[in-house]
Amino acid sequence: MLTIKNLHVKLEEEDKAILKGVDLVVKPGEVHAIMGPNGSGKSTTSYVLAGRDGYEVTAGEVEFDGEDLLAMEPEERAAAGVFLAFQYPVEIPGVGNLTFLRTALNAQRKTRGEDELSAADFLKIVRQRAADLKIDADMLKRPVNVGFSGGEKKRNEILQMAMLEPKLCILDETDSGLDVDAMKLVAEGVNALRSPERSFVVITHYQRLLDHIKPDVVHIMANGRIVKTGGPELALEVENNGYGDLLAGVE
Numbered sequence: 001m002l003t004i005k006n007l008h009v010k011l012e013e014e015d016k017a018i019l020k021g022v023d024l025v026v027k028p029g030e031v032h033a034i035m036g037p038n039g040s041g042k043s044t045t046s047y048v049l050a051g052r053d054g055y056e057v058t059a060g061e062v063e064f065d066g067e068d069l070l071a072m073e074p075e076e077r078a079a080a081g082v083f084l085a086f087q088y089p090v091e092i093p094g095v096g097n098l099t100f101l102r103t104a105l106n107a108q109r110k111t112r113g114e115d116e117l118s119a120a121d122f123l124k125i126v127r128q129r130a131a132d133l134k135i136d137a138d139m140l141k142r143p144v145n146v147g148f149s150g151g152e153k154k155r156n157e158i159l160q161m162a163m164l165e166p167k168l169c170i171l172d173e174t175d176s177g178l179d180v181d182a183m184k185l186v187a188e189g190v191n192a193l194r195s196p197e198r199s200f201v202v203i204t205h206y207q208r209l210l211d212h213i214k215p216d217v218v219h220i221m222a223n224g225r226i227v228k229t230g231g232p233e234l235a236l237e238v239e240n241n242g243y244g245d246l247l248a249g250v251e
């Protein structure tokens with residue numbers, strides 16, 4: 001699904017290396033968690049995978065579903081099945097949630113060379129998915145994320161994910177600022193979308209999200225690299241002892 005080899009990234013604007021040799025292999029159906037102290041390069045990794053501006057890849061390669069991901073435009077990556085859920089979901093006043101979802105879905109279909117969905121077909125699908133995720137029909141009509149609670153924004157993001165049917169979902173600290181109930185909703189949404197063909201990379205500061213989304217593999221990132229890889233027990237070690245012991249001796 002995803003193979004990152006020796007990825008080095010710097011800021012476009014300054015000579016500041018941020019990623020210093022990231023290696024990661026995610027197979028279909030797997031859920032990987034990336035943890036690590038603030039500033040270790042977790043968000044940068046997700047931005048570079050999504051193709052965000054401002055970063056320059058200075059070495060390394062990324063293969064997604066057999067293709068060179070770094071050679072693709074951001075919209076081609078989305079069409080190929082990469083979905084990035086942001087740490088802070090944007091509010092879009094004046095744009096209804098349904099319009100937004102339909103535009104995103106049809107843009108993806110267009111990039112893939114597929115026909116647009118008819119309004120009726122779209123409505124049928126979005127209502128079904130919203131019901132599956134216990135999302136109120138009212139929320140579909142409101143402007144995107146405007147006045148949504150933290151939990152509603154997250155649920156909305158999960159709905160976007162369910163509509164776009166990505167192969168690889170990257171969640172960057174989707175749990176920050178969420179209360180326990182909202183976090184459980186995110187976890188339920190993710191768990192509902194887990195399948196043998198779909199992979200997840202869950203970036204989180206806290207072990208508690210991983211109580212609800214059981215990862216297959218846990219990585220610890222520090223100073224622009226993945227410095228330790230293990231099973232779910234690695235997340236518990238972080239919870240109990242912090243990063244100190246784990247990162248001792250890592251430069």
Ligand code: ADP
Nearest residue numbers: 011018036037038039040041042043044045054
């Ligand atoms: P994390 O998500 O693990 O907290 P980030 O990927 O956000 O880490 O950041 C990694 C490092 O790169 C930090 O030192 C951060 O300050 C720096 N960095 C990332 N993006 C920028 C940027 N646009 N401008 C300046 N510094 C940046």
Ligand code: MG
Nearest residue numbers: 038039040043
């Ligand atoms: Mg951070």
Ligand code: MG
Nearest residue numbers: 042043044173
């Ligand atoms: Mg971050």
